[in-house]
Amino acid sequence: MAFKLADAASWMSFGVAAAASVLLAAARASRPARAVVGARKWHTRSTYLPKLQRIVAAGPAHLQLLFDFDRTCTTYESESAYGVIEEGQPQEFRDAARRMYEYYHAIEVDPHMSIAEKIPHMKEWYERAHELFVAGRVAEGTIKKAADIAKVRLRPEFVEILALAEPANVPVVIFSAGIANVIEELLRKYLPGGRVPSNVHVVSNRMVFAPDGELSGWDADLIHMYNKNESHLRGSAIHSELCARRNVVLAGDSTGDATMADGLPHETVLKVGIVNTKPDVYLHRYLELYDAAIVDADGMQPLLDVVRAVLAAPAPTAATQAPG
């Protein structure tokens, strides 16, 4: 891990205390990640520090935050967005959903199949599940009732990140293979003030309801675990704003989340993976896909530190501005 004192000296010249503390913490954490998993919650690889430096130097005006939702913004023990709705459905519905899960999840995690081989099955899973929801006549009013009793907890640092990002006008894209309507309801329920901030954009599968409040179908743009990338945002209202923000801090808890920023032209994408469980098994893989990894089922303090560091950065001078 190539952190040098010279890097620290040039970095300090920015005079950003928050950034400096993050970098020093990173230097301490930058020992070889595979050596000891132990109780350490923050692991980085050599790509982390230079990317963070570039993003801090460009400042908040060039920042976009891109988060997966289930078990990234929420804790590991939380129900998924689909689970929140399924929980309140009749036994027949839940049995059908469970049978689908047992069949398709085995394919999702099959170590002998490539992603390309899995994709048609995952697409079929989502299509069949969406048909089940329509056949089950899920009502619009169900979402609020289900959110009220949902076993879901937002990570406290995620709530804090949103509170910091809104006044800084930093767009936050929540990109999920779950259900947009449910995620928005959960945010309204659990965020202080009971509202989704205007800089937060939920990009996910969206239920469409008939005038009588009964589910009539789903938005045509299907997002599953292996096609989550920002090409879905082309043509959306926030597309041009996101294109103008060249740097991304991305966070996700699945291997497929590491490529969420693909599809839009970004300069630097700092990827933080969340290892919710079995770090002895998964941490090594996550540090191949992500620049840093948080081993924590309930929190994301290092990510909050990164966001604070970027938001505390002064506007770049001409000398520190990247060309173009």
Ligand SMILES: [Mg+2]
């Ligand atoms: Mg997730």
